[in-house]
Amino acid sequence: MANNLLQSPAHASAVPFSRPPTPGVHPLQVGFCGLGAMGYFMARNLANSFKSQLPPLIVYNRTVSKSQKLLAELGASAVKVADTLDQLVTECDVIFTNLANDAVVMNIYNEFAKALAHSPPTKVKIFVETSTIYPTLASDLDKLLLSFPHTHFVTSPIFGPPKGADSATLVIAMSGDYRSKKEIAFLLVPAVGRKVIDLGGNVEKAPTLKLIGNGMIMGMNELLAETLTLGEKSGIGQQTVYNLIKEIMPAPGLVAYGNKMVNDLFDGTVGFAIDGGIKDANHIRRLSAELNCPMPAVDNAHRSLISTRAMHQAQVVAGTQQWDIIDWSASIASSRVAAGLDPFDSKKGTGVIRED
Helix, strand or coil, X not given: CCCHHHCCHHHHHHCCCCCCCCCCCCCCCEEEECCCCCHHHXXXXXXXXXXXXCCCEEEECCCHHHHHHHHHHHCCCCEEECCCHHHHHHHCCEEEECCCCHHHHHHHHHHHHHHHHHCCCCCCEEEEECCCCCHHHHHHHHHHHHCCCCEEEEECCEECCHHXXXXXXXXXXXXXXXXXXXXXXXXXXXXXXXXXXXXCCCCCHHHHHHHHHHHHHHHHHHHHHHHHHHHHHCCCCHHHHHHHHHHHCCCHHXXXXXXXXXXXXXXXXHCXXXXXXXXXXXXXXXXXXXXXXXXXXXXXXXXXXXXXXXHHHHHHHHCCCCCCCEEHHHHXXXXXXXXXXXXXXXXXXXXXXXXX
16 A cells, blocks of 8 residues: 655654555555645645655545635646545545544544445555544544454644644654554655654554643743733833743744734634634643643633633624634733733733833
């Protein structure tokens, strides 16, 4: 099944697996389900990476216009649009999924199971779930798929924003069947991401690491929001505090989210929508409670996200919203309001006057 032409020696150190065997007689058919903020770029980069070596990437999305957009962008030599999930499952050897939440993931995989029951595979078929899901759901999906012959399941959540998906600089966690992971890793790097982290055979491990990573990011965002707000309220100015952060703590995440907060760049259609952040916060809090491992930073971040969403929804009802969907970096609104500032417009409020 493998297609070892897709991995250059320069990227070998980014993949913790040996190169797969030589490809078989039939070229590998890859499919992708879910063309959202992340999935669109991932599918596009996959299609571009092997359009001269493998058949066109088969894509499926509930909103067909997104599939048609990708087809128009890349052409029929790189992309083929599936009319149904059955077609995606039947025609593909590898199916990637990138979906909004656990309920959608479960629904899609139940549809996959129906297709597999109707047309049992006669050769290896690998399903790769790249969304952020609760770890026990991964086990449920694994059990569901392994009841069908020749079928394997890999969890492969990705770290990075849509901009990282666009530039193919994502970090990819991976757990599940070893041979399947080897196949998938050499498809994804460097086409979609820059590095694979192998978490072993237990499919729950990669989703667990993903939640840990997202918890760290949302805790960082909470502290960042509080710090920038204190800078503004104290008369130092949030821009000055942000400049200091870039000098002494220039981590990519701090710099990127700090820029969004300072400049009120809260458009969730080009970032990570706040509903997704709240969903992840709920998952992390559930995990920490089940493991008796408190994460108060995440608790605080969750409160800020909920408060911010409530403020934004009030604006939507009043018809005064600037963005129909807000990015989770807008959680700074909670800190601003608590400090007596405008939630979404940093130009309103204290105003910094320098004392010479």
